Amino acid sequence: IDNVGGDTDTKTLQRFIISATKDIQLTLLMTSIQMGCKSIARAVRKAGIAGLYGLHGSENVSGDQVKKLDVLSDEIFVNCLKESHCCAVLVSEERDDPIIVEAAKAGKYCVAFDPLDGSSNIDCNVSTGTIFAIYERISASDQSPSVTDILRAGTAIVAAGYCMYGSATDLVLTFGHGVHRFTLDPTLGEFIHTQGPVKLPAKPKHIYSCNEGNYSLWDDAMRAAVDAFKHQDPPYAARYVGSMVSDVHRTLLYGGIFLYPADRKSKIGKLRVLYEGFPMAKIVEDAGGIATTGLFQGKIQRVLDLHPSNVHDRCPIILGTPSDVQRVLDVYAQVI
């Protein structure tokens, strides 16, 4: 920051991608993903002035049709990925069906993504984010790709990341060999390496993060686990943005626990396996944390071991500092 003009060796995300990927298609794909994130960051920053808030289908002052920010983000990301010529199957939270990329533009990777997560926070200018997970396609290049190329366990993920549109734009990424954080320098238009390898802090802050408004809908074990965090001396602090990207980002950097359990209304949880649970679990594990479903379908399951049968499957998520997550698992162990 001191002497910015004298920086002759800028550690950009692009440079990191080139050295971390040994495969040209993965390099190009990641280049397209970072472009997509920059475009979405720009749209988010301009949303207020451009009249994008919540106005899908309405007209702006110039009489143009205005697209809502999450719809716009989806189009930006899909176009970036398709035109990279590196993708075969795309799954977006915004679309019911997966996109099978036409043969002329198809490549060897598949991407599941939530283009703008944190829908309840978009219109009031609270942080949102993009989440993505990359798989290598399993169908042969002369076969047509299908949804089975992406409906796989989280352990098969090649790379995962998220981009947070907060007071600054942060992109956090893992290729499975460590988590790295990059911050967008708006003067350069590039993400610059700001931290990494990121590890969950050895001395974590005592924070629990969940939508406690659902307390009465949780099972007894979840209530007991959260009660224990609150009623110890000194008690844990409660922090909940309601955007998974922000809540996981804080958990990664400060430590603590994030929980979105199943409840009486959302019987299998709320968060989606392919583009919310898996990428965040991959990042948290690579940073030395734990990501579990808690008690789900009769057993305690590691999130990355799930095998979704539909692209929009959901699961409960409990992740963060190992000792905190273990405390919740210990409560569940008593009721199994």
Ligand code: AHM
């Ligand atoms: P969305 O994909 O519709 O934005 O929903 C996902 C979001 C997550 O970002 C966040 O963790 C969760 O929903 C918050 O849910 P709630 O409002 O029930 O607390």
Ligand code: MG
């Ligand atoms: Mg979402």
